[in-house]
Amino acid sequence: MNNTSYMEIGLVPLFLSVGFVLLSCTLSFIRGLGLEKSLLLATARTFIQLFAVGYILQFLFQSGQWYWVAAFFIASILTATQIVRGNVGKQSTSYLLPSFASILLTSFFILTVVTGGIIEVNPWWDARFFIPIGGMIISNTMNALGISLGYYFKQMEARRGEVEMRLLLGASPAEASQPIVREALVLGMRPSINTMMSVGIVALPGMMTGQILAGADPVQAIRYQIVVLLMISTATALGSFLCLEWIRRRRFTRQGTLRS
Known part of the structure; x- marks a missing residue:
């Protein structure tokens, strides 16, 4: 037994968990899915990438230098x-x-509010809080942008005639494309809303589960999870809105016509 507040996983038990993947590979082989190579490759990348990130985070936590935290933050966004x-x-x-x-x-706006104002970390850019919370914000905003932008571009091409007709009838570029932008925003925000609707009923969220497994008070873990869910919903909304508004302006000329 160690003196930590959580149960550690040794290397041997960790590699035994690869048995789950081997079971998936067996099912894939039996059913002729052809996913064995992809599953093994994904497993190898999981080990390599996560261990690499683990050592990087170890360095960041120990260095205590803001510029290393900033570099990791920018690299994550890129x-x-x-x-x-x-x-x-x-x-x-x-x-x-x-x-x-x-x-x-x-990400920067929400992160500074959460770490500096809500959790009250000192300094507010402390890597132990800034990097994990920033990762959640960045990844969810990324997913929202992927959904909303994909829908926006697809619909702008499919409904080009509809948009141009509105322009001919006197609508501004914002008015002509508003239905498509609105639908794209809704799609981008929907996953975070669905998560908030089902949290605690269907499953315990990842951050809350991690804190409980690490020995944290469940009530405190719940408070952290509430903050996380609210910040993610805001990040997906704000990120999608800013990006779509910027791209919408690029999609039209200064004369108000739709670019080809």
């Missing part, structure tokens, strides 16, 4: 932006800068 690009694909209107800026502004 990676998230590239993932958004991979999900949305190539488009006639550039969306990389709007995506990066939206994630950056949204």
